[in-house]
Amino acid sequence: MQLELNAQIPSGPIEQKWQSHKDHIKLVSPSNKRKHTVIVVGTGLAGGAAAASLGELGYNVKAFCFQDSPRRAHSIAAQGGINAAKNYQNDGDSVFRLFYDTIKGGDFRSREANVYRLAELSVNIIDQCVAQGVPFAREYGGLLSNRSFGGAQVSRTFYAKGQTGQQLLLGAYAALNHQIHLGTVEMHPSTEMQDLIIVDGRCRGIVTRNLRTGLIESHVADAVVFATGGYSNVFYLSTSAMGSNATAIWRAYKHGAGMANPCFTQIHPTSIPVSGEHQSKLTLMSESLRNDGRIWVPNKQGDKRLPSDIPESERDYYLERRYPSFGNLSPRDIASRAAKERCDAGYGVGPMGLGVYLDLTDSIKRLGQDVIQARYGNLLDMYANISGDDPYKTPMRIYPAPHYTMGGLWVDYNLMTTIPGLFAAGEANFSDHGANRLGASALMQGLADGYFILPYTIGDYVAQQSLSAVGPQHAEVRAAEERANARVEKFLSMKGSKTVDHYHRVLGRIMWDKCGMLRTEQGLKEALSKIAALKEEFWQNSVIGGEAQELNQELEKAGRVADFFELGELMCLDALNRNESCGAHFREEYQTEDGEAKRDDNAYCYSAVWSQKQDGVGHDLTKEPLAFDNVHLATRNYK
Amino acid sequence: MNLTLFVWRQKGATGEARFEKHEVHGVSSDSSFLEMLDVLNMHLVERGDSPVAFAHDCREGICGSCSMTINGRPHGPKSLTTACQLHMRTFKDGDTIYIEPFRAAAFPVVRDLVTDRSAFDRIQQAGGYVSVQTGAAAEANSIPIEKDLADEAFDAAACIGCGACVAACPNGSAMLFTAAKVTHLALLPQGAPERSRRVLSMVAKMDAELFGGCTNHGECQEACPKGISIKYIAQMNRDYMSATLKKARTIRGKVRAQ
Numbered sequence: 001m002q003l004e005l006n007a008q009i010p011s012g013p014i015e016q017k018w019q020s021h022k023d024h025i026k027l028v029s030p031s032n033k034r035k036h037t038v039i040v041v042g043t044g045l046a047g048g049a050a051a052a053s054l055g056e057l058g059y060n061v062k063a064f065c066f067q068d069s070p071r072r073a074h075s076i077a078a079q080g081g082i083n084a085a086k087n088y089q090n091d092g093d094s095v096f097r098l099f100y101d102t103i104k105g106g107d108f109r110s111r112e113a114n115v116y117r118l119a120e121l122s123v124n125i126i127d128q129c130v131a132q133g134v135p136f137a138r139e140y141g142g143l144l145s146n147r148s149f150g151g152a153q154v155s156r157t158f159y160a161k162g163q164t165g166q167q168l169l170l171g172a173y174a175a176l177n178h179q180i181h182l183g184t185v186e187m188h189p190s191t192e193m194q195d196l197i198i199v200d201g202r203c204r205g206i207v208t209r210n211l212r213t214g215l216i217e218s219h220v221a222d223a224v225v226f227a228t229g230g231y232s233n234v235f236y237l238s239t240s241a242m243g244s245n246a247t248a249i250w251r252a253y254k255h256g257a258g259m260a261n262p263c264f265t266q267i268h269p270t271s272i273p274v275s276g277e278h279q280s281k282l283t284l285m286s287e288s289l290r291n292d293g294r295i296w297v298p299n300k301q302g303d304k305r306l307p308s309d310i311p312e313s314e315r316d317y318y319l320e321r322r323y324p325s326f327g328n329l330s331p332r333d334i335a336s337r338a339a340k341e342r343c344d345a346g347y348g349v350g351p352m353g354l355g356v357y358l359d360l361t362d363s364i365k366r367l368g369q370d371v372i373q374a375r376y377g378n379l380l381d382m383y384a385n386i387s388g389d390d391p392y393k394t395p396m397r398i399y400p401a402p403h404y405t406m407g408g409l410w411v412d413y414n415l416m417t418t419i420p421g422l423f424a425a426g427e428a429n430f431s432d433h434g435a436n437r438l439g440a441s442a443l444m445q446g447l448a449d450g451y452f453i454l455p456y457t458i459g460d461y462v463a464q465q466s467l468s469a470v471g472p473q474h475a476e477v478r479a480a481e482e483r484a485n486a487r488v489e490k491f492l493s494m495k496g497s498k499t500v501d502h503y504h505r506v507l508g509r510i511m512w513d514k515c516g517m518l519r520t521e522q523g524l525k526e527a528l529s530k531i532a533a534l535k536e537e538f539w540q541n542s543v544i545g546g547e548a549q550e551l552n553q554e555l556e557k558a559g560r561v562a563d564f565f566e567l568g569e570l571m572c573l574d575a576l577n578r579n580e581s582c583g584a585h586f587r588e589e590y591q592t593e594d595g596e597a598k599r600d601d602n603a604y605c606y607s608a609v610w611s612q613k614q615d616g617v618g619h620d621l622t623k624e625p626l627a628f629d630n631v632h633l634a635t636r637n638y639k
Numbered sequence: 640m641n642l643t644l645f646v647w648r649q650k651g652a653t654g655e656a657r658f659e660k661h662e663v664h665g666v667s668s669d670s671s672f673l674e675m676l677d678v679l680n681m682h683l684v685e686r687g688d689s690p691v692a693f694a695h696d697c698r699e700g701i702c703g704s705c706s707m708t709i710n711g712r713p714h715g716p717k718s719l720t721t722a723c724q725l726h727m728r729t730f731k732d733g734d735t736i737y738i739e740p741f742r743a744a745a746f747p748v749v750r751d752l753v754t755d756r757s758a759f760d761r762i763q764q765a766g767g768y769v770s771v772q773t774g775a776a777a778e779a780n781s782i783p784i785e786k787d788l789a790d791e792a793f794d795a796a797a798c799i800g801c802g803a804c805v806a807a808c809p810n811g812s813a814m815l816f817t818a819a820k821v822t823h824l825a826l827l828p829q830g831a832p833e834r835s836r837r838v839l840s841m842v843a844k845m846d847a848e849l850f851g852g853c854t855n856h857g858e859c860q861e862a863c864p865k866g867i868s869i870k871y872i873a874q875m876n877r878d879y880m881s882a883t884l885k886k887a888r889t890i891r892g893k894v895r896a897q
Contacts, residue, residue: 142783174768
C-alpha cells in the first residue's frame, strides 16, 4: 500500500520552526489531562523521559518494559557522552554548527527541520540532566567538562567517565520513579508488547504478555509511544543487549506503519573483536578512546610480531594517513570501513586477523597513566576482563561491530508514525541521524524526544481527537488478544530439533556478510534467497518447549527471531534499492577511485519508506524527498 | 574444558527446588560464564528438557541483570566482576561449579536463577530522586560543583542495582544499595533540599521491604562488582541521624508556634 506521507514540517525559517510550532499547537487543559491515557512501551532514555514528563504534565501514563526494572534498559550501556551546543569551550560551537555537523555526518539523508530542532534542544538537555543530579565530569573550577568525539572539530561532548548512558538513564529512571510514586505513571516491568489495538484507523492500545506468568492482557489508551530501541540484533552478534528486539516496530509495520531506511545500520569502529564460535554478543569500547588512542596496523601483511616489537617506522596509522584533518576522530562509518579495508587486505592483527590496534601508549607517555585511567578506567578494565590483555601495557585490539540502527519507524515532525495515535521515539524511529550517526548523538536524540518533543506533540494530537471509549470487550481488542495468543500457541507447537538461537546465529551471519559493512547487488540477492529458505526451515524445525503460562525465555526469543527474519529481508530489499553509497550504506559498485562512498543525490536524495502490500507478503516503497535549504548538498570530506 | 555443574532448579517462588547435576564439555576458556550456560541450555532444549532460566541482558557488566551466586559468591570468584563478565579462564578444567540464585527474604525466586528484585525499585521510588519538572531547568553551569564532590557523587551513583550486596550480607541488608543512592544525591547541591526527607523515607521503605539491618560485616563491599564503598553506609547513617534530629526539632518547633 502506497503511503501518504506528510512530514508536517512547520513553515518559516529553520531556527524558528520549533518555537512557532509550539506556539500554535493545541493544548489539553490541566484538569482534562488525567482523563487521557498514554501508553509508553520501552523505558530507556526516550521512553523513560517521555513517561516521566507526560506523568508530570498530568496525563495518566502506563509504561512497559521487558526488563525486570526500567533501570536496565540498554541506554544504560552507552559509554562515551552526549553532545550539546553549549560552546563552553569557546571553540566556535553553536546550534547551527551542531546542526551542520549532524546533517553532514548523516551524509545528507536526514530531515533538516528535525535535526535543527535536535541541535536546538541539546542545550536544554544538559540543563535538565544537571538539575536532576546527573554527575557529569567537571573541571576544577566546578564547571562542566567537555571532550571531543568523532565527526566534529569542537569539544561539545558532556560525559560521566565512560558511563554517560548509565548516569543519564538513572536520571530519567529517577524522574520516572518520582512519577510512579505520585501515581501518575503505572509501571509494568517484565512485560512485552505483542500486538497493537487499532480502532477506526487509530492506534488505541497494545496487547502485552507478562513474561513471568505468561498472562496476555490488553491496555487501551488515547495514544501509544514506542521507544523500544534498535534492531541491531538482527545480526545476532551486535553491541545491543541480548533482549533488544524489533517486535514492537515490526508489529506496527504489519499494521501498516511505514518503516524508513531500514538498511542504515551503524557499524561502530571500536568494538572488541570476536574471539570464537561461542560468542553471544559484542562489547563496545567507547569511541572517546579515539581522542587519546592512535589506530594502526603493521606495514607488513600478516605481521605476527608483538606490537611492542614493531618499530614506529613499520606501523601504518592509516586514519591519520588517509584523513589528515580528522585523523583518529573521523566519523564512525569512515573509521569502520577503513579498518575492514586494512584487514581484508591482510594487515589485520590478532588470531583471526580481524582486528586493528588502538594504541594509548603516546597519550600515556604524554599525560601519565593516572589521567588516562581517570578518563577511561572502566572501559579499560572491561577490555582487560574480556580479552585477558592489559591495555595500559599493550595496544587494544578492536574491530567494527553492528551497533545502532538509524532506520526505524517513519515519523513526522511530531514523531507520529503513519498510524495516527502511534508515536515512535529514540532509536525506534528513523528521524535524525540520516545514513550515519555521529558519536554522542543517540543519547541526545533519545532525551530530546522524551523530555522535550513528545510532551508537546502528544498533547496536540490528543487535544484534536474525540475518541470513543474502547472497552475490554471491543471486537478489535479481542481480535488483537486472539492474534497474540495464536502466535504463542504456534511457537509452542513447533517440535523440531534446532534451537531458536541456532537460526538466529545463521541469519545473523547472512546479514553481516551480505548486508553489513559492504553490500553488492549480487550479495543482497543471495541474502534474500538464503533468508527465505532459512525462515522456512525455522518455522519447520525449531524447538521451543515449555509452557505458555510461565517464564519461558525460549518462547520470548522465538517471537523476536521470527520478526528478525522478516525485518532482515526488508533491510536487504532497502539496500538493494539504494543504488548509491552513503553513510553506513556502502554499495561496492558505487565508490570513488580512492574507495570513498559515492552518493547519488539526483536519484536517491530521499528517505525510503517501506510499507506492507495488501497481500501481506510484498513491500511497497514510498519516497519522502529530502530538501536541503540550509546546508548545501556536498560531498563529505574529512581529509 | 570440561566441567561439572550443580544448578539450582526451582519452578516458581513456592515450587519444589533442588540442585541438578550437569556435565558440560568443550567449554572455551574465552567464553563468558553466561555463554557457558547458553551452551548448556542449547543441549537441554535440543533434548526436550527445560533450559535453566537466568536473568541477563547487556552482557557488558552495566545493566545489573545477571544475578547468580557461583560457588557461594554473588557473581562468582572474581572481585569487581559481574557474572556476565566472568570468563571461563577463571576456572580450571574438571572444576565443579555450584550455581544458585541470589538468596534474600526480599528477593523471592521467580524461577531457577531468576529472582524478583523489584523491592529495589520501590526503595528508589520512596525518594531516590530530585523533584524537578522537565523543561525549565536553570543553565547547567549556574551552580558550579567542586570536582572532587562531583567525582565522589559519580562513584556512589555507579551502583548497578544488581543486588549482590543483599545476597552477600548475612542479614540480607540493602544498606549498601540505599546508601549509594542517598550519598549520590546528598553530595550534590541539587539534592540538598530533599536530603533529610529522602534518607528517612528510603530507609523506612528499605525496612518495610524485609531487608535486614546492617551489622558491619562488610561482605556487601566485597561482593559489589562496581566497588561501591561501605563508607557510604557510614555517610547514610550520619545523614539519617541528623535527619531524625532535625525532624524532631521541627515537630517541637511547630508545637511551640501553636
